[in-house]
Amino acid sequence: MSLASEGKREITLRFLAQPTDVNFGGKVHGGSAMKWLDQAGYLCSTGWSGRYCVTAFVGDINFHNPILVGDLVEVDAKIIHTGRTSMHIGVTLNSCNPKQCEFSKSIHCIMVFVALDEGGKPVEVPQWQAEDEADIAMEKYAIRIMDLRCINQKELDVLIK
Numbered sequence: 655m656s657l658a659s660e661g662k663r664e665i666t667l668r669f670l671a672q673p674t675d676v677n678f679g680g681k682v683h684g685g686s687a688m689k690w691l692d693q694a695g696y697l698c699s700t701g702w703s704g705r706y707c708v709t710a711f712v713g714d715i716n717f718h719n720p721i722l723v724g725d726l727v728e729v730d731a732k733i734i735h736t737g738r739t740s741m742h743i744g745v746t747l748n749s750c751n752p753k754q755c756e757f758s759k760s761i762h763c764i765m766v767f768v769a770l771d772e773g774g775k776p777v778e779v780p781q782w783q784a785e786d787e788a789d790i791a792m793e794k795y796a797i798r799i800m801d802l803r804c805i806n807q808k809e810l811d812v813l814i815k
């Protein structure tokens with residue numbers, strides 16, 4: 655049973671930042687954090703579509719606050735727009751010292767996953783409908799930045815041959 659068939663569009667991962675995740679300064683590697691975002695996005699898109707999904711795009715990632723070893727990490731991923739075969743996912747990573755449990759936002763980004771059939775071809779996904787004002791505004795934003803990305807990509811394709 656997929657998330658879509660249950661009317662759920664959001665998943666949350668919770669875990670502790672391990673000593674193997676950190677750099678020499680005791681802070682989590684950017685690469686580790688990006689892996690967690692990707693895992694949460696994968697789980698959300700695969701759960702929604704009931705299909706194997708691949709990452710097609712990762713939007714601007716801003717690292718707002720460092721994550722330290724032993725921090726409690728919470729990664730929330732939710733569908734914010736569905737295309738024919740793609741799912742746009744808003745991913746937020748919050749972290750805190752588990753002794754205080756005061757979460758601070760560390761990272762937010764938008765990722766696009768595409769569902770694939772057994773032959774590896776993009777396949778249609780269940781449609782998600784925005785219902786409240788916040789979701790409608792977020793979906794509009796996702797569509798707007800997708801259009802901007804197309805313009806930017808065309809420019810980059812000319813610059814990098």
Ligand SMILES: CC(C)(COP(=O)(O)OP(=O)(O)OC[C@H]1O[C@@H](n2cnc3c(N)ncnc32)[C@H](O)[C@@H]1OP(=O)(O)O)[C@@H](O)C(=O)NCCC(=O)NCCS
Pocket residue numbers: 707708709710711736737738739740741766768776
């Ligand atoms: C993503 C991928 C399956 C798209 O294949 P494709 O042949 O370009 O397929 P299509 O042109 O039919 O596009 C399929 C969907 O992907 C979307 N898409 C493709 N590239 C995209 C990109 N760079 N950014 C956002 N969306 C993208 C299209 O808009 C389309 O969405 P829609 O059906 O909702 O309108 C293919 O490019 C791929 O396999 N890329 C590598 C993925 C990968 O290895 N990821 C890392 C490891 S998981």
